[in-house]
């Protein structure tokens with residue numbers, strides 16, 4: 516959704532923008548190409564392998580793009596006074612197709628170590644969760660993050676299997692999971708399991724909440740936020756965030772306190788989330804679940 520990202524994010528060509536989820540740098544390049552000589556893009560990603568690809572891809576954009584290996588939820592601590600305030604930030608959440616296809620254990624298509632870390636230096640892997648987490652924790656991960664109705668039986672099967680042998684690889688894990696899904700639903704089921712584990716390994720939902728708040732604080736008045744999400748758990752957080760910080764009243768009782776203590780205000784740039792065009796889906800079927808939301812800081 517590159518066209519929409521540029522349309523809603525780049526309101527000031529000489530501003531500083533943060534691409535919080537750089538990946539291979541496709542969006543960063545588009546943003547940079549729409550800036551004047553004064554404008555800059557600060558790109559961050561937890562995955563140094565993605566940043567290397569982005570640097571190579573965008574080498575001719577030169578000084579306009581700066582790369583930082585860190586989480587978008589902690590980038591505000593890394594910026595100097597010359598980098599603030601910012602004119603906008605982009606979060607293109609989730610995982611890049613390059614990461615899915617590499618041997619990082621994010622998918623079950625090939626046999627790889629059960630890793631799933633965006634940051635290869637972080638301590639918790641998917642194998643640690645599968646081999647050490649207690650039953651209730653496993654159930655919670657598969658139910659809440661994978662929205663799997665079979666969360667209980669799957670967790671019991673994992674516990675039984677790991678009592679015999681440590682579960683180290685995606686293929687070993689796939690054999691445990693296969694009996695829980697009908698043949699025609701196997702790929703979808705495996706994708707839900709992978710999503711659940713990936714969220715847990717990388718603390719993704721908490722990072723989104725923390726990142727939205729800390730990055731919005733960096734925006735100058737009129738600055739923009741654009742977020743692309745890929746599943747309902749992500750989109751719900753983004754939608755509620757924009758709603759909480761833009762509504763005058765009518766929030767659920769548990770959010771009333773937030774309403775009273777809001778340190779900034781937002782204005783949504785449109786009401787309903789944008790989705791990819793049919794032409795974009797033809798080129799990139801993985802984008803079918805994408806939803807783009809955007810807001811301006813008041």
Ligand SMILES: C[S@@+](CC[C@H](N)C(=O)[O-])C[C@H]1O[C@@H](n2cnc3c(N)ncnc32)[C@H](O)[C@@H]1O
Pocket residue numbers: 535536537538539540541542543559560561562565585586587588607608609610611612633717722
């Ligand atoms: C969907 S991809 C982004 C693709 C990118 N927009 C592009 O044009 O190539 C998501 C990226 O976010 C990164 N990521 C996930 N969580 C992150 C976090 N908390 N902070 C920084 N990067 C993160 C992943 O490593 C991945 O490279």
